[in-house]
Amino acid sequence: MKKVLLALLVLGVLAAAAAGGWYLRRERQISAFAATPVTLPQAGITVIVPNGTGPKTLAKLLADAGVVTDPELLYLFIRREQAGPKLKAGEYLFEGTLTPAQVVELLASGKVKVYHFTVPEGLRAEEILPILAGSELKLDLRKLEQLAADPRFLRETGVPASSIEGFLFPDTYTFTRNATEEQVLTKMVERSLEEYRKADAQRKDGVKLSLLQAFTLASIVEKETGQPQERPRISCVFHNRLRQGIKLQTDPTVIYAMRLLRGVYSKNITRQDLETPHPYNTYTTAGLPPGPIANPGAAALQAALHPLDCDDLFFVSRNDGTHIFCPTLECHNAAVEKWQVEFFRNQRRQRTSGPN
Template sequence: MKKVLLALFVLVVLAVAAAGGWYLRRERLVTEFAAAPVTLPSDGVTLIVPNGTGPKTLAKQLADAGIVTDPELLYLYIRREQAGPRLKAGEYLFEGTLTPAQVVEQLASGKVKLYRFTVPEGLRVEEILPILSRSELKLDLETLERLASDRTFLRKAGVPAGSLEGFLYPDTYSFTRNATAERVLTKMVERSLEEYRKADGLRKNGVKLSLLETFTLASIVEKETGQPQERPRISCVFHNRLRQGIKLQTDPTVIYAMKLLRGVYSKNITRKDLETQHPYNTYTTPGLPPGPIASPGAAALQAALNPLDCDDLFFVSRNDGTHIFCPTLDCHEAAVRKWQVEFFRNKRRQQRMSGAQ
């Protein structure tokens, strides 16, 4: 009997030793596997992890996609690290050279794939919406256009106008694949209102512009100059004219008015255009137009509410992106003669002379 018990004891010891050896070998394999880098294709590998995906199924997905080499070892690693409950659903982009441990960490952190688009400053809503529809988000253009003038959506988003014109903040945006048109447009409006609040915190004493008036003036400042240092001074000119009851007479509003009238955008302004009655034509209508004519950036919003102190009532383009500023009509007329009449006369003369040679 003692011999039988001793034999059983020996067998148990051997079994435990064998199991321990197997466990240690498995742990070593899992550890080595988790630290072994895998080089992915140059454009990376995109993987969609649906809601409710379990660790075993996920491990197979990753192996089938070539992101890891062994689904069983990956599953064992996830179990060992107790990472299963932390793994998040979503669309992931795996790039470069990654170890399985780094792959699991990316899934646990929820670092999903993002789709980006950039909206430059000074664009009109009709120019911005196609950027969104052409982006990798592939938003439906008709839906975007409908929302751009949908009163319910505008009210919910906090836009104090009948259109999104001027309230789609120029910036670079990142969204996940499932972003809707409503979500994207709402985010862009939120960014505009966020920058307005920052500008409002710097508002100069005596500036009484409402939120809508601020965006309207800022959009005109944005369209009048691409020079950041000029924006506060151009804003000063418009504030002075508004205060003295002088029409703003700014060309970008005429261009915008003609676009609304004709449905075609053109930068060429005729004398007839200047004389055409329209709420957005600041040559015929006093004060600010009814709303923005483009989307202003942060600097233009700040300039609208915090203009430079100046006596200027006019500015004239030097034809190089900068302007001459004038406090009097005589100064303005002299600048027009030099930088508009004589400048272009000399330019035409030089072109004729070079063509004759």
């Protein structure tokens, strides 16, 4: 009997030793696997981890995508590190050279893949929405257009108008793949209102513009010049004309009015356009138009609420992106003669005379 017990004891010790040896070998194997880097393709590998994905399914998903080499060892590593509850769903970009341990670390960080798009200053809403739809977010253009004119959505986002025009702030935006049309437009409106609050904090004494009027004037300033240093002075001209009851007579509003009236955008203005009555035509209608004609940036908003001190009532393009400013009609007419009549007359002469 004693011999039997002794034999069983010896077998138990041997089995335990064997198990211990197997366990140590397995641990070394897992550790070696977790520390062995994998060089991924130059473009990287994008993997979408759905909500509710368990460690075993995740390990297979990553192995099938080529991010790791062994799904079983990755699963065992996740279990050993008790990392399962920390792993987050989302779209991930794996690039460069990564060890499985680094892969798990990335999944635990929640640093999902992001997408960017940039909206330049001074574009109209009809130009901006296709930029969003054409981005890698793949937003639905029709839905964007519907939201841009949806009174309820506009009211909820804080737009004080019947259109989103003017409130799609020009900037570079970053979103994850699952961003919705509502979320993107809401973020852009929030940015515009944030910049308005900054500009409003520096509002000049005596400037009585409402929020909508500020965006409206800022959009006109934005369209009138691409020169940052000119914006406060152009704003001053418009403030002076508003104060004296003089029509703004700014060409960008005519272009916008004709777009609304005819459904076609054209930069070429005719005399008939100037004389066509429309709420947005500041040659026929006094004061500011009903709303913005484009989407202004921060500098234009600041200029609208903090114009330069000046006596100017007119400005004329030098045809190089800058302007001549005048306080009187006599000065203005002289500037028009020089920079519009004579300038283009000389241009025509040079074209017809040809090279010497």
